[in-house]
Amino acid sequence: MAAILPEDRFDILYHRYEGDEVKVDGPSLLGRKAFGKHTSLYANYYADAVSSASIDVRTYASPYTEDRAEYSFGADLLFDTTTMAVGYTNSEENDYSSDTYHFGVSHTMFGDLTTVNLGFSYGDDEVRKNQYGPGGEYIGNDPTFGAEELKRRNYRLGMTQILTRSLIMNLAFEAVSDEGYTQNPYRSALIISDLGVVSGTPENYPDTRTSDAFAVRANYFLPYRAALKFEYKYYEDSWDIKAHTYMIGYTQPFREHWMFDFHYRVYQQDQASFYYDLLPQGGAQVYQARDKELSQFTSQGFGIGVSYELLKTGWWKLDKGSVSFGYERMDFDYDNFSDYEGLVGTTNTEGRPFAYSADVFELYFSVWY
Amino acid sequence: MSTIRMLLVLVLIAGSFTISACGIKPWVKPYERANMADPIMSFARDPVAESYKNHVHQAREGARGAESGAGGGCGCN
Numbered sequence: 001m002a003a004i005l006p007e008d009r010f011d012i013l014y015h016r017y018e019g020d021e022v023k024v025d026g027p028s029l030l031g032r033k034a035f036g037k038h039t040s041l042y043a044n045y046y047a048d049a050v051s052s053a054s055i056d057v058r059t060y061a062s063p064y065t066e067d068r069a070e071y072s073f074g075a076d077l078l079f080d081t082t083t084m085a086v087g088y089t090n091s092e093e094n095d096y097s098s099d100t101y102h103f104g105v106s107h108t109m110f111g112d113l114t115t116v117n118l119g120f121s122y123g124d125d126e127v128r129k130n131q132y133g134p135g136g137e138y139i140g141n142d143p144t145f146g147a148e149e150l151k152r153r154n155y156r157l158g159m160t161q162i163l164t165r166s167l168i169m170n171l172a173f174e175a176v177s178d179e180g181y182t183q184n185p186y187r188s189a190l191i192i193s194d195l196g197v198v199s200g201t202p203e204n205y206p207d208t209r210t211s212d213a214f215a216v217r218a219n220y221f222l223p224y225r226a227a228l229k230f231e232y233k234y235y236e237d238s239w240d241i242k243a244h245t246y247m248i249g250y251t252q253p254f255r256e257h258w259m260f261d262f263h264y265r266v267y268q269q270d271q272a273s274f275y276y277d278l279l280p281q282g283g284a285q286v287y288q289a290r291d292k293e294l295s296q297f298t299s300q301g302f303g304i305g306v307s308y309e310l311l312k313t314g315w316w317k318l319d320k321g322s323v324s325f326g327y328e329r330m331d332f333d334y335d336n337f338s339d340y341e342g343l344v345g346t347t348n349t350e351g352r353p354f355a356y357s358a359d360v361f362e363l364y365f366s367v368w369y
Numbered sequence: 370m371s372t373i374r375m376l377l378v379l380v381l382i383a384g385s386f387t388i389s390a391c392g393i394k395p396w397v398k399p400y401e402r403a404n405m406a407d408p409i410m411s412f413a414r415d416p417v418a419e420s421y422k423n424h425v426h427q428a429r430e431g432a433r434g435a436e437s438g439a440g441g442g443c444g445c446n
Binding site for chain 2 (some may be wrong): 170
């Protein structure tokens with residue numbers, strides 16, 4: 001378990017998410033190659049093609065499509081028991097540009113039983129607003145909105161510890177600090193107007209958000225060659241959101257070539273202090289939001305994965321390969337985000353309970369060389 | 370400093386003292402680490418898939434940070 005460089009491998013993945021009348025799909029290509037004994041370089045291309053008629057869109061906007069392309073480059077440098085990592089990520093949408101710089105150090109010690117790591121990322125984002133034509137076609141950026149900035153800083157601290165010959169544990173802490181335009185330029189809050197009808201009103205978020213997340217993970221090797229995995233994560237932020245994530249997983253190799261993964265994950269969060277499902281008449285607030293990600297909700301996910309190993313004895317310049325398929329069914333159930341589709345502009349202030357299910361697919365092909 | 374940060378610092382300090390006090394002898398010998406070397410024990414066996422899963426969760430949940438595997442910003446809002 002001495003400090004080693006990551007494996008040389010290339011992955012090509014197709015991903016697809018469908019839920020709440022939103023479809024997001026696209027490819028991801030990740031390649032990594034070592035040069036000499038001390039340096040490993042990687043590059044990743046990731047794309048999302050979004051087609052959305054989500055609950056927000058159905059309530060007070062028009063369906064839209066958009067694309068996002070993300071490029072990452074980086075290097076890992078190994079010096080004895082210490083690995084240094086540097087990286088850069090650029091993400092572009094026609095209304096959002098993001099540059100992120102990553103830096104990390106990890107060090108193994110105590111006979112290679114312990115690995116500690118520290119990391120820092122700095123992100124510089126520009127948020128714009130699109131204008132769409134009557135048919136939903138993209139016209140250009142809205143000059144009256146201009147461009148807003150968001151600076152992101154992530155601080156990571158982690159430790160991985162081998163506890164017994166069959167048990168390994170990971171502790172991870174991450175603090176994130178955002179400064180600037182933290183909201184979404186399209187979304188509206190809802191308020192009961194002076195005339196008593198449900199109406200859209202601008203959202204307004206604080207200019208800063210700081211969060212802390214602490215995770216504990218453990219993997220246990222079962223005697224018949226299978227692995228049990230556990231994860232718990234606690235999250236809290238300056239917007240008063242508190243969240244708990246629980247995950248249990250099981251990995252079972254089968255015969256020579258197959259690998260099966262199963263997991264069950266539960267996520268539960270409380271609402272942000274300035275989240276309002278429907279503001280009362282005359283009840284406008286300094287900070288107000290109606291993003292369902294800031295409401296109180298629970299999501300559950302059950303996932304399966306199947307992987308088949310190819311070319312076990314190698315072929316040409318390849319050591320081995322695999323083809324993998326993953327599927328996760330996610331169910332989101334909102335406690336205080338209601339469905340107001342068709343009710344904006346009416347005097348009916350009773351929204352319907354809102355919940356939806358999503359299907360997440362991944363298909364990928366990997367080669368090691 | 371929030372409660373969670375203080376707790377983390379205390380755990381790390383306490384952990385360092387405990388480990389130092391033990392005289393640090395690896396209690397799992399290198400020849401006993403076959404199970405750990407098995408890919409099924411990895412926290413992020415397939416980075417390309419792990420990073421996608423983290424992205425799906427980040428985009429739909431209020432929480433962020435401390436994901437498994439190498440994390441970075443998702444560039445999404």
